[in-house]
Amino acid sequence: xxxxxxxxxxxxxxxxxxxxxxxxxxxxxxxxxxxxxxxxxxxxxxxxxxxxxxxxxxxxxxxxxxxxxxxxxxxxxxxxxxxxxxxxxxxxxxxxxxxxxxxxxxxxxxxxxxxxxxxxxxxxxxxxxxxxxxxxxxxxxxxxxxxxxxxxxxxxxxxxxxxxxxxxxxxxxxxxxxxxxxxxxxxxxxxxxxxxxxxxxxxxxxxxxxxxxxxxxxxxxxxxxxxxxxxxxxxxxxxxxxxxxxxxxxxxxxxxxxxxxxxxxxxxxxxxxxxxxxxxxxxxxxxxxxxxxxxxxxxxxxxxxxxxxxxxxxxxxxxxxxxxxxxxxxxxxxxxxxxxxxxxxxxxxxxxxxxxxxxxxxxxxxxxx
Amino acid sequence: xxxxxxxxxxxxxxxxxxxxxxxxxxxxxxxxxxxxxxxxxxxxxxxxxxxxxxxxxxxxxxxxxxxxxxxxxxxxxxxxxxxxxxxxxxxxxxxxxxxxxxxxxxxxxxxxxxxxxxxxxxxxxxxxxxxxxxxxxxxxxxxxxxxxxxxxxxxxxxxxxxxxxxxxxxxxxxxxxxxxxxxxxxxxxxxxxxxxxxxxxxxx
Numbered sequence: 001x002x003x004x005x006x007x008x009x010x011x012x013x014x015x016x017x018x019x020x021x022x023x024x025x026x027x028x029x030x031x032x033x034x035x036x037x038x039x040x041x042x043x044x045x046x047x048x049x050x051x052x053x054x055x056x057x058x059x060x061x062x063x064x065x066x067x068x069x070x071x072x073x074x075x076x077x078x079x080x081x082x083x084x085x086x087x088x089x090x091x092x093x094x095x096x097x098x099x100x101x102x103x104x105x106x107x108x109x110x111x112x113x114x115x116x117x118x119x120x121x122x123x124x125x126x127x128x129x130x131x132x133x134x135x136x137x138x139x140x141x142x143x144x145x146x147x148x149x150x151x152x153x154x155x156x157x158x159x160x161x162x163x164x165x166x167x168x169x170x171x172x173x174x175x176x177x178x179x180x181x182x183x184x185x186x187x188x189x190x191x192x193x194x195x196x197x198x199x200x201x202x203x204x205x206x207x208x209x210x211x212x213x214x215x216x217x218x219x220x221x222x223x224x225x226x227x228x229x230x231x232x233x234x235x236x237x238x239x240x241x242x243x244x245x246x247x248x249x250x251x252x253x254x255x256x257x258x259x260x261x262x263x264x265x266x267x268x269x270x271x272x273x274x275x276x277x278x279x280x281x282x283x284x285x286x287x288x289x290x291x292x293x294x295x296x297x298x299x300x301x302x303x304x305x306x307x308x309x310x311x312x313x314x315x316x317x318x319x320x321x322x323x324x325x326x327x328x329x330x331x332x333x334x335x336x337x338x339x340x341x342x343x344x345x346x347x348x349x350x351x352x353x354x355x356x357x358x359x360x361x362x363x364x365x366x367x368x369x
Numbered sequence: 370x371x372x373x374x375x376x377x378x379x380x381x382x383x384x385x386x387x388x389x390x391x392x393x394x395x396x397x398x399x400x401x402x403x404x405x406x407x408x409x410x411x412x413x414x415x416x417x418x419x420x421x422x423x424x425x426x427x428x429x430x431x432x433x434x435x436x437x438x439x440x441x442x443x444x445x446x447x448x449x450x451x452x453x454x455x456x457x458x459x460x461x462x463x464x465x466x467x468x469x470x471x472x473x474x475x476x477x478x479x480x481x482x483x484x485x486x487x488x489x490x491x492x493x494x495x496x497x498x499x500x501x502x503x504x505x506x507x508x509x510x511x512x513x514x515x516x517x518x519x520x521x522x523x524x525x526x527x528x529x530x531x532x533x534x535x536x537x538x539x540x541x542x543x544x545x546x547x548x549x550x551x552x553x554x555x556x557x558x559x560x561x562x563x564x565x566x567x568x569x570x571x572x573x
Contacts, residue, residue: 052424059416066416074431081435082442143519150518154526157556161530165552169545177545258515290511331511338512 044080047100048073054107058114060173065110072103121175125166128182132163135189139196144336146260146272147199152192159188199261203236203368212366215276219364220246229356231279231328233343235261235272236368240328240343242356250356252349255332257341263367264298264341265307266316267323272341272365273298279361282354283327290342291330292350296363298326328353328363395437396450399457403430406464415467417544418474422467429460478543485550486538489531492557496524499564506573516567523560527553 051073058066076099083096139156142148162185169178202208216232223230224246232241235256242250257264262271277300283293299307299322307322323341332344343365345353407430415423433456440448500521506513530553538546 052428056420056424059420063416070427074427074434077431078435078438081432081439085439086442144512144515150522150525153519153522154524154529157523157526157560158530161527161552161556164555165549168548168552172544172548174545174548177548181549258512258518334512336512336515338515344511 044076044096044100047076047104051103051107054111058107058110061118061175062110062114065106065114069103069107069110072099072106076100076103118173118175121179122170125170125175125178125182128179128186129163129166132159132166132182132185132189135186135193136160136163139189139192142196144334144338146256146258146262146337147196152195155188155192159185159192162188200236203261208367209369212274213369215364216366216369219243219276219362222362228361230362231353231357231364232369233328233363233365234368235274235365238337240345240353242353244356250352252345252353253332255334255339255344256337257339258337260337260339260341261367264303264323264326265310267321268340269323270340272339272343273303273326274365274367275300275302277326277363277365279357279359279363282357282359283329284354288327288329290327290344291347292354293327293329294354294357294361294363295325295327298324394450395441396454396457399454399461400434400437403433403457403461403464406461406468410464410468410471413468413471414475415471417471418478419467419470422463422470426460426463426467429456429463433457433460475543478547479538482534482538482543482546482550485547485554486531486535489534489550489553489557492554492561493524493528493531496557496561496564499561499568500524502568502573503564503571506568506571508571508573510571520560520564520567523563524557527556527560 051069055066055069055073058069076096079099080096083091136156136159139148139152139159143153143156162181166178166181166185169175169181219230219232220243222228223243227245229242229244229249232243233239233254234241238254238256240252240254241248242252256272258270260270260272262269264271264273275298277296277298279294280297281287281293281295283295287293303322307316310316311318311320326342328343328345328350329339330345330347330350332349333346338344407426410419410423410426415426433453436453436456437450440450440453500517503517503520530549534546534549534553537549
């Protein structure tokens, strides 16, 4: 009996020895099957390149966000390298994709925020530049006009420079500096506007307006009464109007003195006088170097009173003189205020005017009406 | 096996373990050197003045540090930092190259700004010469004095901006200084052009 049992049990030992490696192989195979093979490192090339582009784009405007994306990129590289190097059963499926995804999501959010901010800044810059351009255009249109001196011309050139610089900086992506230059340009144009406004401030003074309107009305009335032509010069509008028998007969564009919006007080001030005058001499041929000229009787009694008062008050040096030789003459048409205080018309207009008037014609020069 | 033989085997095994452990230490010195080189490149404004070189250095450092991490993760006896050390050395070289490129880039930009400022000064001197020539011109058409005043105003207005360009360059902001200098040169070119035209027209 004992012998039989022994005989029956003897073949079982080698079978068990065979089963052990088979089982081990099955376990290893199962473990291997549970974990996917690591992705090819090149899998992440596209993501890596996208992150690099994002970092480059973020760096100038949001360096902190760029640094954060760089840190996440480094972390993703680390996780990927680790996952590629460890044994299959130590690998965590999805760890590397998750790291790259975190980096991409962070980069996308930061880029969206940066692009929104950039769009806002671009819009603001465009708005400022449009306003500055309009201000400069207005200021440039006034250059050469009475009330604008060389310093103001320089400020206009400076404003133009700031606009050019702002555009260059904006194109280069430096919106903060671009905005600073655009704001500087705008401040300069605002200052130019303010100074222009001040130079024409007195033209809205009610008492002066009343005086000028009264003088003009009297002049027109004189033409109606006498049937003769009279001349009214509106300095602010740069307009010379001829009335005859109380009615408007002709209107001409006029140019003034370099400082023509001021009321003439003294010699050399380039201001154009204001008041009631008469034509004293009609000049033509060699008598004038300005084609044709109508000399008026500036300074009149009122002008001399103002001059003496200013001299007595020490506002002007004694002996300066009130000036003279104020004319309506030709050689105008440049669109600038350029004379020494005279009123200039184009030669063609001067031909017409010269034919209409005579010595003694009333000339009333007012600020505006 | 005799007792002395067993002792010898134990000592050899112990030495092997110690030896292998020594080989498995992270190359901290190389890591520090690489990080320092990268910081130096950042301080030299490599991201602005040498963006390509800076990116290459960052990428090389990332890969080297990933390799260090891979080895850190391994069992001590199987660690080898040989590749990591080599990669760190490459990253360090890239960082040094980025720093050098940044210094060179910044220097080139500084030189460009200095050249621009010299051009502005030359243009201003030319403008002054033209103003002087126009002022002494025999032919003086109507309103010439006023035109001259405006021209002088333009030149003076633009001259007053040069101080800001120089201050911006002195502050090391060469990108902005360059844009400012170019803006100023454009303005001066226009003003000088006008004066040259006037001078030619008047024949003075």
